[in-house]
Amino acid sequence: MSAPTHAPAPATTPPSAPALSAADLLAFTRRIASDPALIASLPLDPEGRTWIRLDGPGGSEAWLIGWPPGTGTGWHDHAESRGAFTTARGQLTENSLAVRLPSEGWQSLSLAPDVDRTRALGAGTGRAFGEHHVHEVLNESATEHAISVHAYYPPLPLIRRYSRTGPVLTLEQVERPADWQ
Secondary structure (H helix, E strand, O other): OOOOOOOOOOOOOOOOOOOOOHHHHHHHHHHHHOOHHHHHOOOOOOOOOEEEEEEOHHHOEEEEEEEOOOOEOOEEEOOOOEEEEEEEEOEEEEEEEOOOOOOOOOOEEEOOOOOEEEEEEEOOOEEEEOOOOOEEEEOOOOOOOEEEEEEEEOOOOOEEEEEEEOOEEEEEEEEOHHHOO
């Protein structure tokens, strides 16, 4: 597995290819996260996240991501894609919602109590999730970089970004692949 130096066009799945499950994606991210040479190849920036596009299995989209201390994604989802990520170095925190939100037709929602979940994911620990999973991922360390491997199937059609104030979640932006590749 080698990391390309540029972001290729999103992969497409041949009609005969079987769909990848979230468990398949997690197995892939765990395998790649255990490759010390690949993990060491990611350039790290002290100010912002860095990433390299990887060749994911079966038409999936995959990324190796570096997280400087104190960085995070903000609240977002991956639309109709299922996914997985594994921490390769350091520790990441995932805050997520244990409820499926409507995919369209709303701008702001008041969340019910007890829908918040938090997971600490140390090196070698991974997480798989289904479609419409809303979460944020953070490197809460004040001093250490974290590195993780992420995979999505089908390749991300869009990412919806949210802001959150207490129990109120507000849709702020919809990004398409051209915005992050």
